[in-house]
Amino acid sequence: MNELLIIRNLTVKFYTYDGVVQALDNLDLDIKQEETFGLVGETGCGKTLTALSILRLISPPGRIESGSICFNIDDGDEPIDLLAIGEEEIRAIRGSKISMIFQEPSSALNPVYTIGDQVSEVILLHRRQELVNKAIETITALLAGRNSLVNILANPMRLAERSLYQKIAQNPHSLWPRIVGRIPIMRRLLQRLKDEAKKMAISMLKEVEIPDSERVAQQYPHQLSGGMEQRAVIAMALACSPSFLIADEPTTSLDVTIQDQILELLRRLKSERESSVLYITHDLGVAAQICDRIGVMYAGSLCEIARVDDLYANPLHPYTKALLAAVPKPGEEPHAIGGTVPDPLNLPSGCRFHPRCSRAIGMCREHVPPMHELASGHFIACHNYQGETGGSSC
Amino acid sequence: MELRAYIVRRLLLIIPVLFGVTLLIFGLLQLFSPVERAALYVTDPKQFANIAEVIEKYGLDQPVWVQYGHWITEIFQGNLGWSKVVSQPVTSAMLNFLPATLELAIFATPLIIFGGIFLGSKAAAHKDKAIDHATRLGAIVGWSLPTFWLGLMLLMVFYGLFSGLFPPERLSTEMNIVVHSEAFTQYTKLHIIDAILNGNGRVLLDSLRHLVLPVITLTVVNLAFIMRLMRSSMLEALGKGYILTARAKGLDENTVVSKHARRNALIPVLTVSGYIFAGLVNGVVITETIFNYKGLGWWAWQSAVNLDISGVLGFALFNGVLFVFTNLVVDLLYARIDPRVRLGGKVT
Structure with missing residues (x-):
């Protein structure tokens, strides 16, 4: 399978009054054609920022400092660097080739216009x-x-x-x-x-399984339930059959039964339209349901990328392990991750996770661990596994 | 249909509000002695000779509710008493002074509201750019200038230095004679409209010249206010999720601002615009006094300093009623802009 989107060395900084925040730090990420890639991590680790960078929608004081995002716009054509093209060209891509679904359907729809x-x-x-x-x-x-x-x-x-x-x-x-x-x-x-x-x-609203879509098209967002609103947002995002869809926590604000329906809908639409999806979530259960591959993010960089079954069966990075252990299971005490999310203004040196890591070694404090392929398709950025398999960074 | 129900509900609500307004004004009236109150029922200066008769006729020494009954009946008959400062009944004084004030409001209101909305959204759309800083500076200066100072300075420059370019008052003496002559029909008492209807270009030009300075004075202060409000409300709207959605759709920045953000940002501005309009229509005391522009504000000020009770109360009643109806219009416009008001539902 070919890569649809290749992100290299993406660095995003926020110039706030208190100082410069390095929100994304040399991020590398590949998304293949027709795959669903999950991006998981705690709040504030830069998941949404990655998505917004792809669409170039980061607003001041945030700024994309460096990097490239190569997008394979039509099969076979030369991929284009989304960060290098003009404003008019990126607008032509937004909403038609790459579109995005947001977390809160009620705020993503304009209250004064009909669906x-x-x-x-x-x-x-x-x-x-x-x-x-x-x-x-x-x-x-x-x-x-x-x-x-x-x-x-x-x-x-x-x-x-x-x-x-x-x-x-x-x-x-x-x-x-x-x-x-x-x-x-x-x-x-x-x-x-x-x-x-x-x-x-209206036919698009039918496709996202909105009943009575002629009537709903005449209605305003506040007259719909959260689930219906999210369907309308999905209809809006898929109206131009984009080859790449970014879904930023699309089910977080919905209750569990609606969540399942929306996930099912996304899965169906994605396979019908042969598009790729970047699915952002903090819910590891949802990620397991819908994703093909998962990337785990921590404080602005990726620490582990693996196929979904591989990641859940054999998590390697200490942060991934801690994250999985923190998921509450019936009859078991959840293990909260010790320590707190680092202050973005004052990130720890070396590996960002080392102050909270149980397996931190001396060099973790000084050097940022490079991403390397440990097993086929299983990438990790951790000094503990350095040298076990001499893979190059992705 | 929900909209009709909304309008009916809103109209019915007017009745108790107006009742409350009359109660308040009548309450104020009770602070005065029966003799002073009697002025309210006088329609002719001759009646002042036998004031005791008036007191008896309207039961001014009777219990409050009896008096309220008499008072409200008189009001419904259009009798608001005698305004001694202008030596005419209050009702006719109002009808004489309102056109002057309306003329000011007709020019100042659109300038203030549309100008404020336009500049405010420009500033918000270009936040922290040169245009934003310039309009904000202008707003702070405009808002901080005292009306009396600005008015006097304008008079000094445009009347004093440029030898009568933009004079005070409503009309020049010469044109005043023309307006009150037989040949000139006063259809509306709004000089501009009357001049157009009579086809008299000189009166039109003259009244426009007299309007320039007071309109500028009113606009500078109020525009600054609307602009600041529009800017902050627009900035809030621009931070909302649906703006990000609109940008993610691929819309250009112009459409995002003028279609998606502005309509939402207008809602708070609308309320204030209503009050500004009502404030302008019921007379702007300082501006009218400085420019010796004889409108409602000038009359209210004259009544107040001369303890012309019926004048002041008539003005207060007009004021209250005007605000009630302006509020009604604002609420109906709300329903037009915001479907959540029209159809009922959560307003966030």
């Missing part, structure tokens, strides 16, 4: 060509209709509409839609695009 409006907005933005073609088809069908009085009266208008749409179809960057959109009476000519987008939005 239908919000889903069709992304369709209008990225699938304009398709909409224009559909509109031309609809008008042509109307023009071919019977010679009734209504048709005779409406046809000149329809011809004008069709010629406008044909102009847009020939040259997607033409100024016509922008000019027409500015003139209040003329704006109605573009209504057909909105209607087509609304239809596509």
Whole structure:
């Protein structure tokens, strides 16, 4: 399988009043085609930041300092570096090739617009060509209709509409839609695009298993339950069939039964659309359910990457072990990880985990352990395993 | 339909509120002696000769509820008493002074509200950039300038130094004669509209010249307020999750700000805009006094310093009613902007 996304040396810093926070530290990560990669770790370890860096959505005082994120945009083409392209190009990718689902569906939806409006907005933005073609088809069908009085009266208008749409179809960057959109009476000519987008939005809502989707499209976010809101957010994210979907804790704010339904939905949509998913969660149980591979993050860097069965059966990094032991199991006392998450303004030297690590050795304090492949597909960054297998860093 | 229910509920709520307003004003009235209160029922200066008759007629020595009954009946008949400072009944004084104040409000309100919203959202969208610093500095300066000082300075420069470029008062003496002449029909008593309707360009130009300085004075202070409010409310909206969603959709920054953030940010600004409008319509005492611009504020100030009880109370009643109805309009606009108000539900 080819890599869809290759992140190298990604460093993100936050310039706060109290000092510079190194939020992501030389992060390396590969995501393969059609896989679900889980990113787990405690709150504040940089999971969401990694996702936002991919979309270049980090806002000040945060800044991407260095690194590259190579994205294989269409199979076979030269991959492009998302961090090197212009603002307009990254906007064309956001929402169409790479899209994102957020943690809180109730805050991810704008309270003052209907669900239908919000889903069709992304369709209008990225699938304009398709909409224009559909509109031309609809008008042509109307023009071919019977010679009734209504048709005779409406046809000149329809011809004008069709010629406008044909102009847009020939040259997607033409100024016509922008000019027409500015003139209040003329704006109605573009209504057909909105209607087509609304239809596509409704079929998208059907696809995410929202019952009565025509009615839901007319509703506002506050009229829906959390589960339905998250489905609408998923519909919005998948409306343009992205090849890469980032799901940032999409089930955390939902109750357990809804959580299962959403996970099932994501799994189905992902396999239907043959897309890759970066699934961010702090819930190891959820990660085990949905992911193919898992990366464990701690204080801005990855400490272990392995296939999901491998990671749960044979966790190697002391932090992964501690994290798994901290998961509450019936009839057992959970083992909380000793110590506290380090102050991001004042990260420990060497291995970030060494002050809390039971197996810390002398060199942990001085040197950052490099990531190396211990067994096939099992990567780890820990001095304890250094030299056991001489793999190179990934 | 929920919207209709909302409007009906909101309209019904007006009744007890207005009742409360009249009670409060009537309560104030009880602080005065019957003789002083009698002024409220006088419609003609001749009646002052036999005030005892008035006291008896309206039961001013009777229990409070009897008096309230008489008072409210008079109000419903449009009789608010005699304003001695302008030597005319309070109702006609109001009708005479309101157009002047309305003229100020018609120009100042859109400048304040739209200007404030525009500058505030620009500042928020370019936070910590040059435009943000400039507008914030402007807002602090504008907000801190005392109205009387700013008004006097403007008068000094534009009336004094530029020899009468923008004069005080409402009209020049000459145009005042034109307006009150037979040939000039006063349709609305708003000089600008009347001038247009009469096709008299000179009156139009003259009244516009007289409006410039008071409108600038009012705008500078209030615009600063709306702008600061809009900026902070916009910054809050820009930090919300749906803004990140909008950006992640691939929308350009302009659409994100003007479509997704602004509509949410407008909600608190709307409330304050309502109060500013109401404040402008019921007279701006300092500005009208400085520019000797005879509007409601000028009349209220004259009534207050001359202990013209019926004038002050009439003004207070107008004020209260105006605020109640402005609030109603604001609430209806809320419902227009925010579906959570319209359809009922959680407002976060």
